[in-house]
Structure formats: structure tokens, C-alpha cells
Amino acid sequence: MNFTFEIHSCLRQNVRSLGIPYSGSAAKNFYMKRTHHCNELRPAHIGQTITLSGWVHSRRDLGGLIFIDIRDREGRTQTVFDPSDLPKELFVQAASLRSECVVSVTGKVRQRPAGTNNAKIPTGEVEVGVVALEVLNMAEVLPFPVDDPEIASKVNEELRLQYRYLDLRRPEMARNLKLRSKVAIATRSFMDEQGFLEVETPTLFKSTPEGAREFLVPNRREAGTFYALPQSPQxxxxxxxxxxxxxxxxxxxxxxxxxxxxxxxxxxxxxxxxxxxxxxxxxxxxxxxxxxxxxxxxxxxxxxxxxxxxSFEEALNRYGIDKPDTRFGMELVDFTEDFKASTFKVFSGAIANGGVVKALNAKGLAGATQGQLETMTEYAKSFGAKGLAFIKVEKGADGATVEWKSPIVKFFTEAEKAALTTKLAIQEGDLILFAADQWLTACEILGKIRLYCAEVLKTQGKLVIPADQFNxxxxxxxxxxxxxxxxxxxxxxxxxxxxxxxxxxxxxxxxxxxxxxxxxxxxxxxxxxxxxxxxxxxxxxxxxxxxxxxxxxxxxxxxxxxxxxxxxxxxxxxxxxxxxxxxxxxxxxxxxxxxxxxIAFPKTAKGTDLMTDSPSSVSAKQLRDLYIEVKVKKPETATPPAA
RNA sequence: GGGGGUGUAGCUCAAUUGGUUAGAGCGCUGCCCUGUCACGGCAGAGGUUACGGGUUCGAGCCCCGCCACUCCCGCCA
Missing domain, CATH: 3.30.930.10 (Bira Bifunctional Protein; Domain 2)
Incomplete structure (x- = not known):
């Protein structure tokens, strides 16, 4: 109680000394400055009077007692409004707060009563018994919740981008930006230690139309000339x-x-x-x-x-891609020698044309659905292949022997089958996939299929990759x-x-x-x-x-x-x-x-910024200044004449 | 430029084969509640089913178009 008075009299003094009329707790320009962040308080702080500033993360109004979790960039802390310690109006004000109002709260750090600790948050052993509240700003009802990570992470990205400032309040997003900043600083300090100079290069550059399409910037000083934004400072x-x-x-x-x-x-x-x-x-x-x-x-x-x-060549030979994911095997195996003289013309013909035959063993994927096989066939076709040869290695009808189910096996000799069995370590439950084409194409087909099979095996729980593995x-x-x-x-x-x-x-x-x-x-x-x-x-x-x-x-x-x-x-x-x-x-x-x-403010797949609604059209004068005539015009939203 | 997916209440999602008044949880509003932390209880409001056409006795559902978001191919020296 006394503390409340102190703060207010202090505010009053400050305000008076500047000649600004002071209007009590409604003063907009002066407020209780935070003494701690919301992730800071521990049992060691018990007994201290502190001030937190932040947003109302969640409010639990028990009628005679109100709990408000204050959240700032660093974390959150539970504050308690107890009417027996507070002026009535303050308690009423606390009851009127809703999610994401901005407040400063002063109070005493205290141990939580036995059995009411919250192990989920780092400040969960203590709470703040509030003695003063300053509402710095109210907040309207939000378009989507920012306090519940399960729901918030599922919210339509369109909405998140439109209200990016709310999305960035989510602790998950704040963490990403914080980590980005830390890494940027670590990079700079490392490069500095290594004797590098950080030099800024122009972003208004010359058009060099090799490679990627460039963004052009018209030059007002000379009609018909342009800068280009750099694709890189190369x-x-x-x-x-x-x-x-x-x-x-x-x-x-x-x-x-x-x-x-x-x-x-x-x-x-x-x-x-x-x-x-x-x-x-x-x-x-x-x-x-x-x-x-x-x-x-x-x-x-x-x-x-x-x-x-x-090497590039080895990467293609083993993984079918120049950026291999080596956290799992399923490597490509070459069978060009084995099928050189095969009666299966799809294989031997490809080899005669200077191509290769390659295969991979998707272990445990013999149960692949028709749809999955079709998807893989589409991949093969997108590279110009006619189709996709495969073998499902499954239990035979008798339930004891292993059977190769495939439209092409009948063309294979025993020697060819033996080569496949050995080199691919074929077992029951496997799915063997083939590509017969020019070297690069054959590799790329199976490279794509390899990644697809890994995705399928992951969703089936047959392939597990630890989150902290970095190859x-x-x-x-x-x-x-x-x-x-x-x-x-x-x-x-x-x-x-x-x-x-x-x-x-x-x-x-x-x-x-x-x-x-x-x-x-x-x-x-x-x-x-x-x-x-x-x-x-x-x-x-x-x-x-x-x-x-x-x-x-x-x-x-x-x-x-x-x-x-x-x-x-x-x-x-x-x-x-x-x-x-x-x-x-x-x-x-x-x-x-x-x-x-x-990225704090990213663009959508069509390159627009939903928050600022950019890119947007510009005035006729701006275009004239730049000597630009727009030929294709987006139909303007007609403004109805004033009534 | 092409292919796939999604679009229903503020949010996340339901809605049998095209069939009654489009539902639920959360949020919101009001009332009650002194140890909650996904607080609880009672009551209530909230819908042009993205948008525009069409088929049908009847459309959230089928058809055509269109918009937005998203994933992928092309593209990214």
C-alpha cells in the first residue's frame, strides 16, 4: 500500500517538474519501469518488491482472487491480485483486463503456497503479490490466440502473416528471432577473430542478366536506365x-x-x-x-x-543427388554389368544406348500402396522415363517361402536374380526399385524416389532420425x-x-x-x-x-x-x-x-506481404517521374461517387 | 507457366449417399466462484459454408469459373 503511494507521488513529482499536468494512473507518458524480466524471478528473490512490464498472457479469475500471467520477451510470471491487499478499484481494473493488454505490475515476490508450484515454467516456484497495477494499453480481442502453442501453431499462416506482430509474440517465434540474432552475432565475432573485415556492398547494382531473374529499379535521372538489386555481392x-x-x-x-x-x-x-x-x-x-x-x-x-x-560423381552414384541426406542408407547400387546381356530389353537396351541400370532397396516397403507406387512412377516419368520397374519381396502364397512379386521378374536369369539378392541384401518385406537410363537421369530418378521412400518409412515409424543429428x-x-x-x-x-x-x-x-x-x-x-x-x-x-x-x-x-x-x-x-x-x-x-x-516479415508464395499489402500500385506522378508507362493494368477497385 | 492440397462461427475442426433449423471445443458477452496455471459452473450471442455462375424439387457437398493461402515441378549462373 505504501509502495503504491510512493510510486504515484514519485510520478507526480516527475511530471510536475516537467510542467505536465498529472492525471493519476491514466498518465500516458510515465509509468512504472520494470526491474526484472518475466523469466527472472526465483526463490532467491522472495521478499523483494519488483516491477514487471509486459502483456497479459492469461488470466484466471476465481472471483475473489485473480491470477494473471505476465509475459515479456523472456518468459512469464504469475501475479496474484488479492482483494485483501488491494484497493477495490485496482482489483476491478484487474478483472477487466483481457489477453494481450499491456501492463506494469509492482508487487512482492513470494513463495507459492505448498502444492501450487508450476513445474512447467522456470518461474513456477514463486509468484508476485500485486500492490500496484498500471494499465499501459488495452487490447482488442485477438484474431487468433497467442497463448496456446498447440492451437497457435496450427493457425492458418495467412492469418499469422496478416497479423505478424501478434504471431511474433508467440514464444516459439520469439525464440527463433532470438536464436537468429545470437547466431548473427556469433558469426560476426568469429569472422572478426579470424581477421575478416565486414564490408557493405551496394544493393543498387547493375543488371547482369546471367542466372536468376533480377528485380529492377528504374532510374529517375535517365529515362530507360535501371539499377538491379543484386542476386549476391559476387x-x-x-x-x-x-x-x-x-x-x-x-x-x-x-x-x-x-x-x-x-x-x-x-x-x-x-x-x-x-x-x-x-x-x-x-x-x-x-x-x-x-x-x-x-x-x-x-x-x-x-x-x-x-x-x-x-565428389559430385560419388554423391550421384550413391544417393542420386548432389546434396545427399546421409542420415539414412538406402543407397543406389549399379547393375549395368549384370544386365548388359539381359533378355529384359528395357534394361539391356538402355545399356546399349550408353546408359546404366541402377536399383535401390527400400527396406520394409514391400507393403507400398498402389498410390505410393504411382507417385514414384510419376517421379520417374517426370525425368522422361517410360515407367518404373519394381519388385515387391513378400511372403509366398504358402506362407513359408519368399516370393518376388513383379511384372518383370520372369525376364530375369538365375544369375541376375542372384546378383540382385547379394548386392541389395534382399529380404522379405523389401521393395526394389529400378532405373534404366542415361547415367545422370537414372541417378536422379532413384535419388528422388529414395527421399520419397524415406518420407513414407518415417511416417510408418520404420525410419527414425534423431532431431539432433547433423550430417x-x-x-x-x-x-x-x-x-x-x-x-x-x-x-x-x-x-x-x-x-x-x-x-x-x-x-x-x-x-x-x-x-x-x-x-x-x-x-x-x-x-x-x-x-x-x-x-x-x-x-x-x-x-x-x-x-x-x-x-x-x-x-x-x-x-x-x-x-x-x-x-x-x-x-x-x-x-x-x-x-x-x-x-x-x-x-x-x-x-x-x-x-x-x-524471418520476421516474410512474403507469401506469390511474393506479397499480407501485413502491408505490398507490392501495391503507385501514383501516376511517380510513374511519370520514372518514365514508366504501365501497359497491363490491374482493374482498380472502383470508388463509388460520394452520395 | 504447370500439377496437387486447403478454404464452413474470431480460432481449430465436424457435418453419412445431395435432404429437417449447418454442429462441437476454445475464444467472446453476462452472472457465480479465494489457490488457479488448458481454473471451474450456469446462461447467451455469434454463419452470405472464400467469391461468381450452373445442374437439381433440394447444394457446404456435384459441375464451370474465379480469388487467396500452401506444397511440388519448371525456374533459382
Missing amino acids: QFKQILMVAGIEKYFQLARCYRDEDLRADRQPEFTQVDIEMSFIDREDIYALIEGLIKKVWKTALNLDVPTPFKRI FLWVIEFPLLGFDREQNRWYSSHHPFTAPVADDIPFLKTDPKKVRGQHYDIVVNGVELGGGSIRIHQPDVQKTIFEELLAIPPEETKLRFGYMLDAFKYGAPPHGGIALGFDRLIAILCGTPSIRDV
């Missing part, structure tokens, strides 16, 4: 190496105007890194150190290093170039600045397909976390790549990359770098499949 960071920065990093915002996915947003953040006078090993060691520190900071886990390395992997020795049949020309598998492996340089002009790039991807649990390369630092090699292999006309090369080739003439050090997808990194650490859950 060129700038290489120029910084020419500039002698030696070790650069940046938490860089990047923009790509491509369709979205759960793990792709039109703007995203990458940990962008570049170093001079290094080779691939230096990058591996640096990133392994960074990951170690990040995992320790975020999850208190010790990540073993160095990471395993696997890091370097994928290396990618082909430098791919060939586009339709356009009849070579393209960079990654980007045109990637240096060829030194031993392969002679093949550049004779057999480009054979040239491996000094490129590396860092993969964890089937997710591509990042990638990079040692760059070309000799202008003549770079020119060869641009003009002879990528067949970009010299004038165009000059127009688009001239400044870079120029820079390289004046002493470019050997250099290389890497970029890690920061949003994906945080999503993995948070255990969520969608990066929207780790």
Missing part, C-alpha cells in the same frame, strides 16, 4: 580482393525474382565470404570452424570436424560446365568465375565436359547450406570462359563484365570464397522446414 567481393581487403565477409541481403518455395524467399540473407591467397582447404577449415562455433552457441552441440567430403558434408569436384542441348551451347554449372581444377585446364578447349571446377557445396541433412569456389584470377582465362565456352559476344562481355576484367588486369590476387544461406542455417537450427518461420 562481383563486388571479388573486386574487394583486387582492392587488397584480403579477407571480407558480410551478412548480405540478396534478391532473386524467382518463384518461391518453403526454403526460398525473394529477398534473403547470406553469410558472404571471400579470401585472398588461399586454396580450397582454407575455406573448408574456416567454414568448419564457423559451423562449430554456431552450433555450440545455438544448440550447445559439439560438431565433429573435419567434415566428410564426397555435414562437402560435395566437391563438380563439373565446371554443362551443355544445353536446346540452345546448343555450354553454360556454367555454378557461375562463370569458378576456376577449373588445374589438372583439367588442358581439356577446356578439347573436352569441356571433363573439366572439373574448384567448386564446393556445404550440405547438411540433405539441405544445401551454401557453396563457393576458388575464382579465376587471370583475365585471359576469364576471357576464354566468357567468349569461347559460354559464347558471350566480346562486346557483351565488355558491357557486362568489362569493369571486372579491367580490375583483374591490375594485380588480382588468387582468391576464393563461399556463401552460406543464413535463413536456411537458422531454419535448420530451429528445426523448422520453412524459412518463413525465421
